[in-house]
Amino acid sequence: MDKILRVDMNNLSTHIEPVPPEWTALGGRALTSTIVAGEVIPTCHPLGKDNKLVFAPGLLSGTTAANSGRFSAGAKSPLTGTIKESNAGGLAAQMFGRLGIKALIIEGLPKGDNWYSLHVSKDGVSIAQETELIGKGNFAVVEALEKRLGKKTGVLTIGPAGEMKMLAANISVKDSDSKLRSHGRGGLGAVMGSKRIKFISIDDSGAPGIQLADREKFTAAARVFARALLDHPGTGQGLPTFGTAEMVNIVNEAGGLPTRNFTYGRYEGHETISGETMRETIIARGGKPRHGCQPGCIIQCSQVYNDKNGKYVTSGFEYETIETLGANACLGNLDQIAEADYIMDDIGVDSIETSVAFGVAMEGGVLPFGDGEGVLRMLREEIGKGTPLGRILGNGAGNVGKAYGITRVPVVKNQAIPAYDPRSIKGIGITYATSTMGADHTMGYAVATNLMGVGGGIVDPLKKDGQVELSRHLQIATVMLDSMGLCLFIGFPAADIPTCVPALMDMINARFGLELTPDWLGGLGVTTLKTERAFNQAAGFTNKDDRLPEFFREPLPPHNAVWDFTDEEIDEFWNF
Amino acid sequence: MNITVKLFATFRFGRFAAATRQYPPSTQIGEVISELQIPESQVSMIMLNGRHANPDQRLNDGDSLALFPLVAGG
Numbered sequence: 001m002d003k004i005l006r007v008d009m010n011n012l013s014t015h016i017e018p019v020p021p022e023w024t025a026l027g028g029r030a031l032t033s034t035i036v037a038g039e040v041i042p043t044c045h046p047l048g049k050d051n052k053l054v055f056a057p058g059l060l061s062g063t064t065a066a067n068s069g070r071f072s073a074g075a076k077s078p079l080t081g082t083i084k085e086s087n088a089g090g091l092a093a094q095m096f097g098r099l100g101i102k103a104l105i106i107e108g109l110p111k112g113d114n115w116y117s118l119h120v121s122k123d124g125v126s127i128a129q130e131t132e133l134i135g136k137g138n139f140a141v142v143e144a145l146e147k148r149l150g151k152k153t154g155v156l157t158i159g160p161a162g163e164m165k166m167l168a169a170n171i172s173v174k175d176s177d178s179k180l181r182s183h184g185r186g187g188l189g190a191v192m193g194s195k196r197i198k199f200i201s202i203d204d205s206g207a208p209g210i211q212l213a214d215r216e217k218f219t220a221a222a223r224v225f226a227r228a229l230l231d232h233p234g235t236g237q238g239l240p241t242f243g244t245a246e247m248v249n250i251v252n253e254a255g256g257l258p259t260r261n262f263t264y265g266r267y268e269g270h271e272t273i274s275g276e277t278m279r280e281t282i283i284a285r286g287g288k289p290r291h292g293c294q295p296g297c298i299i300q301c302s303q304v305y306n307d308k309n310g311k312y313v314t315s316g317f318e319y320e321t322i323e324t325l326g327a328n329a330c331l332g333n334l335d336q337i338a339e340a341d342y343i344m345d346d347i348g349v350d351s352i353e354t355s356v357a358f359g360v361a362m363e364g365g366v367l368p369f370g371d372g373e374g375v376l377r378m379l380r381e382e383i384g385k386g387t388p389l390g391r392i393l394g395n396g397a398g399n400v401g402k403a404y405g406i407t408r409v410p411v412v413k414n415q416a417i418p419a420y421d422p423r424s425i426k427g428i429g430i431t432y433a434t435s436t437m438g439a440d441h442t443m444g445y446a447v448a449t450n451l452m453g454v455g456g457g458i459v460d461p462l463k464k465d466g467q468v469e470l471s472r473h474l475q476i477a478t479v480m481l482d483s484m485g486l487c488l489f490i491g492f493p494a495a496d497i498p499t500c501v502p503a504l505m506d507m508i509n510a511r512f513g514l515e516l517t518p519d520w521l522g523g524l525g526v527t528t529l530k531t532e533r534a535f536n537q538a539a540g541f542t543n544k545d546d547r548l549p550e551f552f553r554e555p556l557p558p559h560n561a562v563w564d565f566t567d568e569e570i571d572e573f574w575n576f
Numbered sequence: 577m578n579i580t581v582k583l584f585a586t587f588r589f590g591r592f593a594a595a596t597r598q599y600p601p602s603t604q605i606g607e608v609i610s611e612l613q614i615p616e617s618q619v620s621m622i623m624l625n626g627r628h629a630n631p632d633q634r635l636n637d638g639d640s641l642a643l644f645p646l647v648a649g650g
Binding site: 233234235237238239241242244245246247249250251253254255271275276301318319320323419420441445447448451452453454458460461462488489492558559 | 582584585586588593618620621623626627628642644645646647648649650
């Protein structure tokens with residue numbers, strides 16, 4: 001990868017730059033965070049002229065390495081005020097990789113009220129004024145661009161929520177079925193909206209493609225790597241069979257399934273929204289129980305969910321969405337949750353932030369718990385149209401809590417806590433508290449070790465022992481995955497199958513002609529986390545922000561577990 | 577004694593989701609697993625009344641036993 005594309009929206013100019021030497025061995029999150037930390041004023045307003053939106057493929061993206069097509073988006077988050085990286089599947093990472101584009105950096109704000117689009121190709125990036133698609137949903141944008149530019153065009157797009165700069169707004173990525181994957185968390189869609197860019201189209205025809213330094217070594221290592229993914233029972237069997245919704249019954253059994261706005265740890269209707277039920281429903285209706293978010297995925301944890309008449313409703317139907325609407329907002333109905341998932345994708349809001357916001361809104365009496373029709377109506381008519389209520393909901397759980405005077409508001413650094421209650425699964429609570437990006441399970445997925453013993457044995461989820469060390473280890477390792485362009489679930493075989501990490505190193509070295517060791521990978525994790533934290537500190541964050549909300553001191557049935565870490569115990573996380 | 581046995585994910589294939597079953601007093605969890613013809617190496621998580629447990633633990637009347645294969649991602 002040999003070039004950086006830079007877009008200056010202040011004067012509508014574009015530039016192609018060489019890759020600075022210090023960025024050569026960086027990709028994905030390590031690169032977006034390095035660029036944001038290096039070029040963005042930490043105290044700037046995230047929706048103002050000084051924020052930058054950065055896109056970067058992973059180091060392995062575009063190669064034949066399995067599951068290496070995750071695309072990173074970074075900026076200062078308008079939701080949290082911290083640095084942010086959010087990664088997604090779809091086609092963009094592999095197209096950028098083949099085009100030799102290391103990163104796309106978008107800076108400045110245009111003058112006036114016009115909207116624009118960007119077009120990325122082998123010739124660089126260009127800016128055009130856009131009128132036709134303004135106000136349109138993401139699915140309509142993809143459909144229109146395929147007509148305008150051809151079926152193969154890649155697309156990054158924001159929906160109405162991003163145009164209205166809502167803090168839950170996401171950036172959608174077209175996948176190989178012309179459906180959507182999302183840079184969901186942190187409100188990056190609002191940053192793109194602030195720069196008045198409705199979409200970015202990508203044409204990779206005539207791309208130079210990937211030049212491997214050592215093709216033979218790469219191919220051999222890629223084979224070992226793929227074998228490790230297939231041999232691990234989590235990535236080889238569980239995820240392809242039941243999708244991520246397999247977690248519903250496990251987390252329920254463990255007493256950590258957020259229910260009724262984080263009031264209970266078990267949901268009586270858990271079977272109706274479980275991965276087991278979803279699989280049976282999908283098969284009976286002619287959907288697809290297995291599906292990849294990116295070409296080259298061999299885990300296939302995604303799915304295509306149809307309605308009772310066999311008509312497509314949604315894909316990429318994830319545990320977090322299903323749980324936070326199904327149990328936490330008490331919808332208990334997969335068909336309604338699937339429809340909500342589709343609408344959220346279309347209007348362009350994060351399905352975690354928005355679903356948790358509905359739980360808080362229900363506690364505030366905006367609508368009753370379990371009111372699925374109300375959720376669907378508010379998504380379409382309030383958030384989608386930007387009414388005053390819609391803007392409150394679309395600004396996320398924390399802002400809904402403030403607007404309605406609620407104290408049970410599950411956020412850290414103003415970002416919604418996803419579908420694991422930290423009182424009963426304490427390792428993930430440390431991740432929520434200390435993450436450089438607000439509450440986010442994917443920053444250090446301690447759930448797998450707490451509940452299933454992935455990575456060398458169970459760390460008791462109800463006890464404090466070992467949780468800080470576990471979260472630290474996972475947060476460092478996750479930077480590696482996020483920087484290679486690898487799916488988060490590679491973490492399971494990487495932890496349990498001894499051939500996996502050496503194969504990864506061999507692929508990186510054979511790709512770039514380097515001699516890096518696993519120590520380098522760990523160093524990349526440490527350096528990136530510290531870079532991200534330094535940005536946050538310069539933006540005004542302190543240890544006092546690494547805390548869970550007060551209500552987690554209240555006991556959670558059935559175990560009556562409480563969040564009982566002291567401040568000093570949490571702060572020990574950063575002692576490395 | 578009556579034990580509620582709950583199976584999840586692939587363990588349900590050809591078996592059941594949840595059932596109340598009769599076992600002699602002091603039955604060990606491992607004995608229930610082998611009676612169900614589940615290879616113990618495939619059992620990744622055992623929960624007894626919602627808490628982690630081991631195959632050598634003995635059951636009491638009215639216990640709820642949940643068995644999971646390795647399914648690890650959300």
